[in-house]
Amino acid sequence: MKVISLLVFAFLFVKISESSRILFVFPSPSKSHLIVVKGLSTTLAERGHDVTVVSPFPLDKPMKNYRDINVEIPQDEMEKFNTYVINNPKPNMFKLMPALFSILFKMSDNMFESEEFKKVLDEEKFDLVIIGMFFNNYLLGIGDHFKCPTMILSVTGTMTMLNVLVGNPLAVTSVQHSFFESGNMGTFSSRVANFLLHGSDYGFIALCDYLFKDRYNQYFPSDRYISYEEAKKNISMILVNTHFSQTYIRPFVPAMVEVGGLQIKPTPDKLPEKLEKWLDEASQHGVIFFSLGSNAKTSFLPTYKIEILLKVFSQLKQRVIMKWESDELEGKPNNVLISKWLPQDDILAHPNVRMFISHCGLGSVVEARYHGVPVVSMPLGIDQIKNAENIVNEGWSVKVDFKNLNEKDLFDAIKEILNDPRYNSKAKTLSVLYRDRPTSAREIASYWVEYVIRHRGAPHIRYPGTDLNFWQYNSIDVILFLLIIAYVLFKIFIVVMKMLMSKIFKQKKKSKTN
Structure with a gap:
């Protein structure tokens, strides 16, 4: 009997701990986006799942249960x-978006033309x-190819294009649009502007769908796969890289879950020796960390802006760690350390970091918030402007103002944060709010991934x-119907009233005649 019990237990244990095969698809040119994705993919591999990641950025070191498939980036573009x-902090979106779509389309073509990925599809x-969602709805057919559930991981947070996929309410009267520049939603004009911005999203979505469908x-091909419209509805869950303490409070359906901070490691990695020494020895005045993100190259800045940065840094008592993509930097002050690539999360975790000068990409803002480091914001454009404003x-x-960068404004901004303890105090307070959750973002995301697998797509949520459709979801057809009914009833009422008045008038006229 004991032997049978042990065999049953062993069988159940094997079934419970059986790993799943998970495919991450993220042909995005942004390394910072992939850092967020890898926060989840590596965690799932550590939990025993067989993970395959299709992206342009493989892991630095091989990992058990983890396989990379490379996607080429069109480097010139x-x-x-x-x-x-x-060089254009407020870029022309009519130039920017076509250029971005061209890059994304070419990367997807490169992925499907890759022999390694073809083999994955075939065998x-x-x-x-x-799917790592970044203007690539046209990849949603991959789940149908493998006849398995599809999830989306959004590294850019919530936006209308994502909300409509799972029916997440837009709440246009109370939730600010990502391009809404004012923090005040109480005035009528603000609500009108917010409404129009949300409405314009539907036009943008229609344009994207027109391009993405082809x-x-x-x-x-339609003879082998579900339609584009069906694929958009065939999404089990969306994980978004936000946390309620960092953004405006908004409603969520069960199929959209906040997992902000995926890229943040539970314990920071050990820093390279040179970098660690530079930070450790700066205990008196501290260190300022300067980085414009993984995509923008500081070495591409106009010469006069580089000179402004170096001149300001040379006037500081603090040491500066600066992301710089070349081996040499002419005119570099002695208090500046340069490096082509820097482990941003690990640096911000160091207690001697006093300030972060950042472009305010979402990932950078999240990491600064988590570690309680105040920020000098230098947004380069797109969502970064809104992140900085927030x-x-x-x-x-x-x-x-990065477009009109000058020595005085930069120096004054740095000194204001260094000399006013309120900035550091507020950063620490927000850090406590951001960290206060039942478990880590990676554990939460992993739970929901395994939940969707366990329940075969979780159709019940x-x-x-x-x-x-748009008209039905917003009850526009119902409102029009009721308006028509009201109009018809009003017309009937008018006709009846005219008949009654006419009859009454005739009776009065007749009585007068008599």
Whole structure:
């Protein structure tokens, strides 16, 4: 009897601990985006799952249960794109978006033309596909190819294009649009502007769908795969890189879960010896960390802006760690350490870091918030402008106009944060709020990934609103119907009243005649 019990227990243990095969697909040119993705993919591999990641950025060191499939980036186009962004803090979106789409389309073509990825499509099976969502709805047919559930991981937070996929309410009267520049939603004019911005999203989505549908049909022919419209509805869950303490409070359906901070490691990695020594020896005045993100190259800045940065840094008592993509930097002050690549999260975790000068990408803002480091904001454009505005309004950042960068403004901003303890205090307070959660972002995300696998796509959490079109979802057809009914009833009322008045008038006239 004991032997049978042990065999049953062993069988159940094997079934419970059985690993799943998970495919991450993220042909994005942004390394910072992939850092967020890897926060989840590596955690799942550590939990025993068989993980395959399709991206341009493989792991630095091989890992058990983890396989990378490389996707080539069109380097020439990417460099032109980054140069344009870094030199145009408020870029022309009619130039920017076509250039970005061209890069993304070419990367997807490179992925499907890759012999290694073709082999995966032809020979392998997966229990779950996770798409790193970045203007690439045309990849949603991959889940149908493997006949398995599809999840989305959004590294950029929530936006209308994502909300409509799972029926997440837009709440236009109370939730600010990502491009809404004012923090005050109480005035009528603000609500009108917010409403129009949300409404314009539908036009942008329609344009994207027009472009994406053709590409989807190219990758997933209609005779073998579900339609583009069906693929958009075939999403089990969306994980978004936000936390309620960092953004405006908004409602969520069960199929959209916040997992902000995926890229943050539970314990920081040991820093390279040179970098660690530079930080450890700066206990008296501390260190300022300067980085414009993984995409923008500081070495591409105009010469006069580089000179401004170096001149300001040379006047500081603090040491400076600066991301610089070349081996040499002419005119570099002695208090500046340069490096082509820097472990941002690990640096911000060091207790001697006093300040972060950042472009305010979402990942950078999240890491600064988590570690309680005040920020000098130098947004380069797109979502970064809004991110910078948010943290300035929260009281732990000072913004510098990067387009019109000058020595005085930068120096004053740095000194204001260094000399006013309120910035550091506010950053520490927000850090406590951000960290206060039942478990880590990686554990939360891993739980929901395994939940979707366990329940074969978790169709029971699917919101019925995803089956409704724009007119139905917003009850526009119902409102029009009721208006028509009201109009008809009003017309009937008018006719009846005219008849009654006419009859009454005739009776009065008749009585007078008599």
